[in-house]
Amino acid sequence: MPHARPVEAPRLPSWAPYVATGLVLTSLGAGALWTACHIAPDAVLHNAALFAHLTCLVVGFGAVLTVDWVALLWLARRCELRDVLRQAGHVHVPIWTGYAGLVVSGVMLEPDLSSPITRVKLAMVLLIGWNGLLAMWLHARLTEDPYRFHLGVSTLTASLSQIGWWGGDADRVRQFPLMHFVQLAAGQAVATCRCPARLLDMQVIACLWCCHGHCLSGSG
Structure with a gap:
């Protein structure tokens, strides 16, 4: 009597965990907006949150720029693709730490949700999160098979990253009472x-x- 083959559990697509994380990220963002609409921080707390906001911007966006710089060196044939992947793997923590700090400190900055500019900025923040998950998925794929380079997805990810970070908090710098x-x-x-x-x-x-x-x- 032939042996029955064990039934293999269906494998989830490689992108499924990142999409699930993105949905959780969106839910947390909605919770942050609800919290921002129900608190009234004083001037001291507002200035402290703005300082933390700019600090997290420097940490997160600075880490992103280091990866982009190494990627430009790779395009100029000054380094190998594995150098770009190695640098990207090293800065996941500061990027996501800076991003989380931006969201948490932004709750204390009393965003005006009736302003179209504020809505655009909030969309940019959400774009940064989803694009960061796309970048992590791309990094995992390239680490497994660096010879299968996804040029279109990589270009899209880098472009969305720059648009999101520059558009999300460019005007906060001059608001800080330096x-x-x-x-x-x-x-x-x-x-x-x-x-x-x-x-x-x-x-x-x-x-x-x-x-x-x-x-x-x-x-x-």
Whole structure:
């Protein structure tokens, strides 16, 4: 009597876990929006959240740019594809840490959901998350078979990454009250400085910083 073959469990497509993660990510984003609409942080908490927001932007987007830079070196035939994959594998943690920090700190920034610009920015944040999952799927496929290069998907992923990161938080930089810290530091230095020449230099530098900050705030 022939032996019955064991029934193999159907395998999920390679992209299925990433889609499931994306759905969870979207649900968490909706929860973050609901939370943002039901809290009223004071000015101190708002400024602290804005500082954390910009810090996470530097961490996350900076890690993305390192991968893009190595990819450009590969296109210029200055390195191998495995170097790009290795760099991408090293920065998954800072990228997703920065992204999560952007979402959490953004809850404290009181987004105006009635503004079309805010809606576009929120769409960009969601785009970053889904595109990041696409990049992770692509990284796994290329790691398994680096000779099967998905040029179209890679180009799309890199383009969406730049659009999402630049479009999502470009205007937050000039909102941070940096001038207050510059004026405070300059005032403290002036108070402790004993050299008249240095005293004048510090006053001029503080004045230039303040004028520059006024121009930035007035240009928006």
